[in-house]
Amino acid sequence: MTAHDPALDALIACPACDALHRDAEVPVGEQARCRRCHTVLMAPREGAMTQIVMLSATALMLMVAAVFFPFLKLNVAGLEHSSSVIDAVLAYSDGLLVPLSVALAALIVILPAVRLIAVIYTVGPMMTGYAPLPAAEKAFRLANALKPWAMAEVFIVGVAVALVKVAGLATVSMGPAFWAFVALVLVTTLKDTFMCKLTVWKTLETRRQ
Amino acid sequence: MSDATIQTARDAGLVACTQCGRVHGAQETMCVRCGAALSSRDETSLQRVWAWWFAGLICYIPANIYPMLKTSTFGSELDNTIIGGVIELIDYKSYGVAFIVFFASVVIPISKFLAIAYLAYSVQYPTTLPGKVRQHLYETVEFIGRWSMIDVFVVAILSALVQFNFIVNIHPGIAAVSFALSVAFTMLSAQSFDSRLIWDADEDRRT
Numbered sequence: 333m334t335a336h337d338p339a340l341d342a343l344i345a346c347p348a349c350d351a352l353h354r355d356a357e358v359p360v361g362e363q364a365r366c367r368r369c370h371t372v373l374m375a376p377r378e379g380a381m382t383q384i385v386m387l388s389a390t391a392l393m394l395m396v397a398a399v400f401f402p403f404l405k406l407n408v409a410g411l412e413h414s415s416s417v418i419d420a421v422l423a424y425s426d427g428l429l430v431p432l433s434v435a436l437a438a439l440i441v442i443l444p445a446v447r448l449i450a451v452i453y454t455v456g457p458m459m460t461g462y463a464p465l466p467a468a469e470k471a472f473r474l475a476n477a478l479k480p481w482a483m484a485e486v487f488i489v490g491v492a493v494a495l496v497k498v499a500g501l502a503t504v505s506m507g508p509a510f511w512a513f514v515a516l517v518l519v520t521t522l523k524d525t526f527m528c529k530l531t532v533w534k535t536l537e538t539r540r541q
Numbered sequence: 542m543s544d545a546t547i548q549t550a551r552d553a554g555l556v557a558c559t560q561c562g563r564v565h566g567a568q569e570t571m572c573v574r575c576g577a578a579l580s581s582r583d584e585t586s587l588q589r590v591w592a593w594w595f596a597g598l599i600c601y602i603p604a605n606i607y608p609m610l611k612t613s614t615f616g617s618e619l620d621n622t623i624i625g626g627v628i629e630l631i632d633y634k635s636y637g638v639a640f641i642v643f644f645a646s647v648v649i650p651i652s653k654f655l656a657i658a659y660l661a662y663s664v665q666y667p668t669t670l671p672g673k674v675r676q677h678l679y680e681t682v683e684f685i686g687r688w689s690m691i692d693v694f695v696v697a698i699l700s701a702l703v704q705f706n707f708i709v710n711i712h713p714g715i716a717a718v719s720f721a722l723s724v725a726f727t728m729l730s731a732q733s734f735d736s737r738l739i740w741d742a743d744e745d746r747r748t
Contacts, residue, residue: 343564345557348676349740350549368547368740369676373562406702408709415701423700423713432718436697469576473560480728483687490694496638498703533561537574
């Protein structure tokens with residue numbers, strides 16, 4: 333059997349439970365679900381590619397602001413101390429806790445950024461109708477594999493909890509980076525809801541030929 | 542539609558990609574659409590699930606015993622464990638936040654250990670929950686696992702923010718490391734699980 337057996341092209345298997353389905357064209361705006369385990373197989377949307385790229389680019393720019401601008405400002409008895417996301421990452425940077433510092437930098441900043449860049453790299457050329465760039469498949473697989481490890485939204489909830497904890501101790505005010513980060517989380521979530529993995533893969537495959 | 546009409550890729554002598562759904566002949570080892578490695582069923586899945594599961598459990602014990610947060614006020618030092626931090630929040634009367642922290646650092650990790658163990662057990666031994674429920678359980682575990690990291694982030698932010706030399710200082714404790722590791726290991730454990738095994742076990746029981 334060759335790799336391009338036409339009979340196999342007409343089939344699609346549910347990634348979660350392995351049930352076979354005929355690969356029918358799904359109308360825009362509708363969802364195709366696995367008939368056994370009800371996992372969403374495809375959910376194409378009008379203009380999704382453009383939206384994904386634009387939202388990813390927005391998120392990437394917000395990320396730069398979120399990392400370098402002051403994040404929170406603390407005021408205790410006249411003493412002021414402001415810190416950026418970089419400071420939070422470096423909080424673990426003494427002695428034994430260095431690996432944790434590296435891990436935090438990865439979870440909060442590096443992995444989300446890599447993921448956004450990988451998505452733009454894959455979907456960007458397809459948005460404008462060009463053929464995919466070399467190794468676009470690798471980039472998109474990387475983006476999918478990193479999804480659980482990009483924890484920017486968890487970090488935001490952590491910030492909220494930390495604020496409550498220090499509220500009794502000092503006056504806290506939010507810096508511009510805080511709002512940039514909140515916007516970043518919203519934009520990334522929006523991008524993820526627009527993105528239909530299977531549709532992107534199928535488009536990648538057709539554009540390659 | 543009844544389950545009897547459902548045919549899996551394995552039944553048809555084919556192998557499907559778990560990344561993109563592309564179906565291939567049984568002898569293929571790499572997906573032609575997305576380049577992911579193919580295997581009809583991941584035979585080492587359960588071994589890896591249990592290995593990461595135990596690693597996570599081992600790290601979870603020191604995470605609860607040792608201090609998460611060290612606060613020094615005017616030279617006197619105060620250590621806080623995970624539970625200690627929750628109790629402190631209750632003392633501040635921030636019940637909502639206390640609940641979030643308790644949920645993220647105690648309820649989620651423990652129920653995740655139980656859920657993964659149950660899922661891994663259920664594919665080898667007969668259980669009562671139907672496949673659809675177990676699939677949902679698996680998806681929930683995968684989705685919710687990362688949220689346990691909240692407490693680690695809280696500690697990082699507090700230590701970055703509260704640095705006023707002699708008045709008050711906050712430093713992270715060693716439990717922050719073991720807790721972060723525990724969360725990472727259980728996430729890997731959940732990812733190692735091949736959810737197709739849930740449905741295979743379901744089928745075998747009916748026939």
